[in-house]
Amino acid sequence: MIANQRSIQSSFDPFAQYQLDRRYYDEMFDGRNIARPAYQRLYQQLLQLPADELARRQQAADLTFLHQGITFTVYGNDAGTERIFPYDLLPRIITANEWHTIERGLAQRILALNLFLHDIYHEGRILAEGIVPHELIYSCHHYRREMRNVTVARNVYVSIVGTDLVRLPNGRFAVLEDNLRVPSGVSYMLANRRVMKRVFPGLFGGYGVRSIDHYGQALLSTLRALAPRRSEDPTVVLLTPGVYNSAYFEHTFLARQMGIELVEGRDLIVHDAVVYMRTTAGLRRVDVIYRRIDDDFLDPLIFRPDSILGLPGLFNAYRQGNVVMANAIGTGVADDKAIYAYVPAIIRYYLGEDAILDNVETYLLDDEAQRRYVLENLEKLVVKAVGESGGYGMLIGPHSTAAERERFKGQILANPRNYIAQPTLDLSRAPCFIDGQVEARHVDLRPYVLCRGNTPDDVTIVPGGLTRVALRRGSLVVNSSQGGGSKDTWVLEE
Numbered sequence: 001m002i003a004n005q006r007s008i009q010s011s012f013d014p015f016a017q018y019q020l021d022r023r024y025y026d027e028m029f030d031g032r033n034i035a036r037p038a039y040q041r042l043y044q045q046l047l048q049l050p051a052d053e054l055a056r057r058q059q060a061a062d063l064t065f066l067h068q069g070i071t072f073t074v075y076g077n078d079a080g081t082e083r084i085f086p087y088d089l090l091p092r093i094i095t096a097n098e099w100h101t102i103e104r105g106l107a108q109r110i111l112a113l114n115l116f117l118h119d120i121y122h123e124g125r126i127l128a129e130g131i132v133p134h135e136l137i138y139s140c141h142h143y144r145r146e147m148r149n150v151t152v153a154r155n156v157y158v159s160i161v162g163t164d165l166v167r168l169p170n171g172r173f174a175v176l177e178d179n180l181r182v183p184s185g186v187s188y189m190l191a192n193r194r195v196m197k198r199v200f201p202g203l204f205g206g207y208g209v210r211s212i213d214h215y216g217q218a219l220l221s222t223l224r225a226l227a228p229r230r231s232e233d234p235t236v237v238l239l240t241p242g243v244y245n246s247a248y249f250e251h252t253f254l255a256r257q258m259g260i261e262l263v264e265g266r267d268l269i270v271h272d273a274v275v276y277m278r279t280t281a282g283l284r285r286v287d288v289i290y291r292r293i294d295d296d297f298l299d300p301l302i303f304r305p306d307s308i309l310g311l312p313g314l315f316n317a318y319r320q321g322n323v324v325m326a327n328a329i330g331t332g333v334a335d336d337k338a339i340y341a342y343v344p345a346i347i348r349y350y351l352g353e354d355a356i357l358d359n360v361e362t363y364l365l366d367d368e369a370q371r372r373y374v375l376e377n378l379e380k381l382v383v384k385a386v387g388e389s390g391g392y393g394m395l396i397g398p399h400s401t402a403a404e405r406e407r408f409k410g411q412i413l414a415n416p417r418n419y420i421a422q423p424t425l426d427l428s429r430a431p432c433f434i435d436g437q438v439e440a441r442h443v444d445l446r447p448y449v450l451c452r453g454n455t456p457d458d459v460t461i462v463p464g465g466l467t468r469v470a471l472r473r474g475s476l477v478v479n480s481s482q483g484g485g486s487k488d489t490w491v492l493e494e
Contacts, residue, residue: 012051086485105357142332167428216257234287270313
């Protein structure tokens with residue numbers, strides 16, 4: 001339990017049940033059980049609040065989410081798919097120095113990955129030199145042969161990134177995975193900040209927190225910068241699969257933030273390899289599509305013929321350079337969890353630098369020796385399907401049953417390329433308000449990166465991100481679809 005540092009005595013101690021565990025880095029408390037400097041003001045404020053005040057503010061936050069319709073969808077849930085996004089009242093705080101390292105590391109990573117994607121779809125130098133194996137690329141589900149030698153605007157394949165970071169017991173941040181196809185969650189980052197300003201206005205105002213309010217305009221500026229040169233006032237639209245998609249709230253939220261049209265495939269038409277949007281005033285040419293639809297569903301003439309979500313002829317217009325899509329088709333090859341293991345080598349190859357942010361040790365199961373080790377140690381490891389997200393397709397060894405491990409063993413042997421394994425990570429823990437007390441829960445961090453070119457000056461990272469929380473005691477799974485939630489992330493001024 002925490003040594004009480006309260007400056008004003010009260011009969012209520014919100015930290016009475018707070019347990020420190022030396023296996024994990026604690027975001028709020030140091031090794032002496034003293035609140036870290038960045039957390040001191042928050043800690044003292046919590047000690048001074050009346051017993052029911054935190055509960056009242058949590059209720060106010062939940063009602064705000066309810067009234068604004070801030071929801072997510074859980075597929076396959078018989079009790080009803082729409083849920084209010086779980087929000088934890090207490091912010092996660094990151095110092096200016098910590099953020100500087102994160103910012104540099106993320107910019108380095110996206111620049112290298114864009115160079116990698118251009119290379120594998122053109123010259124293939126990194127493959128010819130054996131830095132990344134040919135077979136790993138060509139066996140990737142998200143590798144698109146249709147993109148070979150297709151010119152992409154400004155050579156930017158990935159302009160919008162959500163990178164998952166974890167803090168390890170040594171206090172350093174490491175990259176857990178890159179989300180490069182249609183990364184989601186940024187609307188919850190922005191909504192969390194709005195709610196925080198409402199429920200803790202005094203604390204927030206006095207803390208010197210860097211703003212994230214400009215994200216919508218930064219995203220729009222990035223998309224406009226990718227538009228074809230012919231257009232001085234490009235038309236940008238957000239392409240959504242529709243109201244039944246799990247992230248539809250985010251699609252509508254971001255379209256409003258940017259002041260652009262939210263469209264479905266049926267709202268668009270292709271004529272003479274040019275994309276147009278249907279409007280009440282007639283057809284309007286579209287220059288940039290921020291697409292929230294996976295590659296497979298974009299164009300039934302090229303990819304899945306049964307798709308009704310996309311637009312026939314879209315790929316031809318794209319290939320001819322008459323419309324830009326963000327992110328580019330075929331970017332998923334670079335967020336394959338097996339390719340992830342090679343990212344430090346990719347950074348060295350293209351930039352001549354060591355990675356600023358570490359990777360997590362990763363076992364590739366199409367390698368016989370690594371596969372044998374993993375199969376003998378499933379109870380200690382985390383196994384992931386290379387193309388899944390949202391916490392699906394995973395085995396967390398220490399929390400698994402013998403039957404689950406046996407089932408995963410069969411799946412691995414049947415298709416070893418489809419899986420990777422990693423050590424069970426000791427994710428850092430942060431204070432969360434749960435059932436009337438402050439308790440420690442595991443967290444990760446998803447910052448959002450915008451890229452419009454091939455230099456560090458072309459990269460924009462809003463100071464913060466979505467801190468995701470494993471709300472269940474002892475759980476390491478932070479995904480909302482698996483019982484997780486989120487909290488506001490404060491990056492402090494210098």
